[in-house]
Amino acid sequence: IRQIPLVELPIGATEDRVVGTIDIERAIKTGERHFEPGLLAAANRGILYIDEVNLLDDHLVDILLDAAAMGVNYVEREGISFSHPAQFILVGTMNPEEGELRPQLLDRFGLAVDIKGIPEQEAREEVVKRRIAFEKDPLSFITAWEGEQKRVRKQIEEAKKLLPKVHLGEEMLKLITQICIDFAVDGHRADIVMHKTAATLAAYDGRIEVNKMDVKEAAELALLHRRRRQPFEKPQLNQDQLEKSIQKWQRNKSSQEQNQEKALDKENQPQEKQKEKPDTSPNNSSGDSSPGKNSDDSPDEEEKSGKEQVFPAELPYQVKRIAAPVSDQVFRSQTGRRSKSRTNSKTGRYVDSLIPRGKITDLAFDATLRAAAPFQVGRKKESSSQNALIIKKYDLREKVREKKIGNLIMFILDASGSMAAEERMVATKEAVLSLLLDAYQRRDQVGMVVFRGEKAELVLPFTNSVELAQKQLSELPTGGRTPLAHGLKLGLDTVKKHLRKDKYAVPLLVLVSDGRANVSFDDDDPVEEAKKVAREIKAANIKSIAIDTEQGFITFGLVRQICSELGGIYLRLEELKSGPIVSAVQKSLGYREKNEMVDEDGKRN
Known part of the structure; x- marks a missing residue:
C-alpha cells in the first residue's frame, strides 16, 4: 500500500x-x-x-x-x-x-460535510472519555483501536476492488439529474460527483448495484455547498426538498411503468374488443386524476409562496464586488478582501522590489541577482572567493508585496416620518443589508448613523458584525422630524475619529434621505446647514453617495443640491434596487483623482 x-x-x-x-x-x-x-x-x-x-x-x-x-x-x-x-x-x-x-x-470541492455538536448526552460522554484516555496513554489507546482500524482499512480495500464492477442504472441517473435540477445547481459537476459518490457508497457497502439510498446520501454530501441560498442563511441541505425530489422521481417512474403496462395490455387485447370501446382511451387519458391534482396543487403552492414574499423583512441579495483602488505607496498592515494595497507583511503577492532602508526581512533574490550581475567579472578578479556569485551589500533588494485590505463604509439613514412609507424602508433596508453582508465578507469596517426627531444617533459603530447590523436595521423605527445636518455631522465626526486611529483607511459615506431638513443647530436654515456640513465632508476627501427618497409630482430637489455640495453620486429612490445602488458604490469607490473608472484589479474601464 x-x-x-x-x-x-x-x-x-x-x-x-x-x-x-x-x-x-x-x-x-x-x-x-x-x-x-x-x-x-x-x-x-x-x-x-x-x-x-x-x-x-x-x-x-x-x-x-x-x-x-x-x-x-x-x-x-x-x-x-x-x-x-x-x-x-x-x-x-x-x-x-x-x-x-x-x-x-x-465548486472544486467535490463533497462537503456540515460539522455540528452532538446533542445526545451518552455520545458526548463517550467523546470525553476517549479524549481523556488518549491524552493519558496515546500508545495504549491506539493499540485498543487497532482492530477497528484494520477492519475499516480492509473494508476500504475491498471497496476499491469492487468499485469497477458497480453499476449505476438509468433510473438512478434520472434520479441524480432530477435532484440537481430541483436544487437549481449550476453546471454539471454536481451530477458527476453524485454519480461517482453513489457508486463508491455502494462499493463500500459491498454491493454492485446503486440504489436510491446511495443517491440520497451522495446528494447530502455533494449539494450542501452547491445549492443556491440567501445571505444570512446557514449552509444546510433542505431534507424536505430532497425527499420531494425522490418522491417526484418515484411517481414518474411508477407512471412510466403503468403506461408501459397499459400499452402492453392494449397490444394483447383482441382487435374486436378495441373496436367495442373506441372512445375509452381518449376519455381516460383526459380524465386522469393524477395530472389534474398536480396542476391544482401547483397554483396553491405558488400562491402561498407569493403571500410569504409580501412580508417586509426580505433577505438581502448578493452584490457584485466593489473595490476602492489605492494609488499611494503606503505600506499597510491591515487585512481584508477588497482593495489592493502594498503591505509590510510576507503574506502578500510579490509585485516589485526596492532598495532596503534598514534591516532586510524579505529578500528579493531575483532583483538582487540582476543588480549584482553586471559587476561579477570585476569582483572575481579582485576576490579569491570560490563562490560562483559575489554579492555586495548595496546589491541587496527587498520584495514589495501586495495584498487586499478592507474599506470603511458609513451609512447615514433618514428615519423620519417621511420615510415611513413601507416600500421605501423595505428597499432601503434590503440594499443596506446587502452591502453590509458583502462588507463583512470582504473584512470591511461598517458603521451606521440614523437621524430622526430632534437628533442623530450612532446606532452601529464601525464593526464587522452582520448579525448586529441586521438587528439594528430590522428594529429601526421611523417617525418625527428630519435633523439632516445632525446626521451628516455625526457621520463625518465618526469617520474622522476612526481616521485618527487608522489614517490610511478608505472611507465612503452613503446618505439615504428625502433632504427635507427641518431641524437646525442654531436656528439657521436647516437645509443650508446640511449643505455646509456636506462641504466639510467633501473637503475631508470622503467619497459619497446620496440616495433621494423624495417622490410625487412636486419635488424640491434638496438631496440633489446636497449631493452637489458633497461632490458625490446622486440616485433617486426608483434606482435604489440592487443594480443601481451597487454600481453606484462601485463607481464611487472606483474613481481615481482624475475620475478614471477602475475595476478591482486597478485596470481602467
Whole structure:
C-alpha cells in the first residue's frame, strides 16, 4: 500500500512556498539555476489540507484553481520556466460566518460535510472519555483501536476492488439529474460527483448495484455547498426538498411503468374488443386524476409562496464586488478582501522590489541577482572567493508585496416620518443589508448613523458584525422630524475619529434621505446647514453617495443640491434596487483623482 502524503497549506503561506522558487544556496555556490519545489509538488498524488480555507489570500486561490484545473503547476518566474504534476485531493475546513469561498474554488470541492455538536448526552460522554484516555496513554489507546482500524482499512480495500464492477442504472441517473435540477445547481459537476459518490457508497457497502439510498446520501454530501441560498442563511441541505425530489422521481417512474403496462395490455387485447370501446382511451387519458391534482396543487403552492414574499423583512441579495483602488505607496498592515494595497507583511503577492532602508526581512533574490550581475567579472578578479556569485551589500533588494485590505463604509439613514412609507424602508433596508453582508465578507469596517426627531444617533459603530447590523436595521423605527445636518455631522465626526486611529483607511459615506431638513443647530436654515456640513465632508476627501427618497409630482430637489455640495453620486429612490445602488458604490469607490473608472484589479474601464 502506498503511503499517501498529507501536506498542510497555512493561510499565511507565501506564493514562493506554494509554487516553489529558485534554490538560493545552490545559485550562490555554483551559479546554477535550480528549482526548489513548493507545497504543490509535495502534495502531488496526495492530500492538500487547508485550515480556514475561506481566509486564504485571493492570489493563492488563483494558483490552486489553475493547478486543480490542469493537474500541473506551471512556474514562470525569476528566470526559471518549470512545470511539474500537481494532482491532489483538496481538503479544507472553514467557518462560513467569517466569509464565503469564491464560487470557482467552492465548486472544486467535490463533497462537503456540515460539522455540528452532538446533542445526545451518552455520545458526548463517550467523546470525553476517549479524549481523556488518549491524552493519558496515546500508545495504549491506539493499540485498543487497532482492530477497528484494520477492519475499516480492509473494508476500504475491498471497496476499491469492487468499485469497477458497480453499476449505476438509468433510473438512478434520472434520479441524480432530477435532484440537481430541483436544487437549481449550476453546471454539471454536481451530477458527476453524485454519480461517482453513489457508486463508491455502494462499493463500500459491498454491493454492485446503486440504489436510491446511495443517491440520497451522495446528494447530502455533494449539494450542501452547491445549492443556491440567501445571505444570512446557514449552509444546510433542505431534507424536505430532497425527499420531494425522490418522491417526484418515484411517481414518474411508477407512471412510466403503468403506461408501459397499459400499452402492453392494449397490444394483447383482441382487435374486436378495441373496436367495442373506441372512445375509452381518449376519455381516460383526459380524465386522469393524477395530472389534474398536480396542476391544482401547483397554483396553491405558488400562491402561498407569493403571500410569504409580501412580508417586509426580505433577505438581502448578493452584490457584485466593489473595490476602492489605492494609488499611494503606503505600506499597510491591515487585512481584508477588497482593495489592493502594498503591505509590510510576507503574506502578500510579490509585485516589485526596492532598495532596503534598514534591516532586510524579505529578500528579493531575483532583483538582487540582476543588480549584482553586471559587476561579477570585476569582483572575481579582485576576490579569491570560490563562490560562483559575489554579492555586495548595496546589491541587496527587498520584495514589495501586495495584498487586499478592507474599506470603511458609513451609512447615514433618514428615519423620519417621511420615510415611513413601507416600500421605501423595505428597499432601503434590503440594499443596506446587502452591502453590509458583502462588507463583512470582504473584512470591511461598517458603521451606521440614523437621524430622526430632534437628533442623530450612532446606532452601529464601525464593526464587522452582520448579525448586529441586521438587528439594528430590522428594529429601526421611523417617525418625527428630519435633523439632516445632525446626521451628516455625526457621520463625518465618526469617520474622522476612526481616521485618527487608522489614517490610511478608505472611507465612503452613503446618505439615504428625502433632504427635507427641518431641524437646525442654531436656528439657521436647516437645509443650508446640511449643505455646509456636506462641504466639510467633501473637503475631508470622503467619497459619497446620496440616495433621494423624495417622490410625487412636486419635488424640491434638496438631496440633489446636497449631493452637489458633497461632490458625490446622486440616485433617486426608483434606482435604489440592487443594480443601481451597487454600481453606484462601485463607481464611487472606483474613481481615481482624475475620475478614471477602475475595476478591482486597478485596470481602467
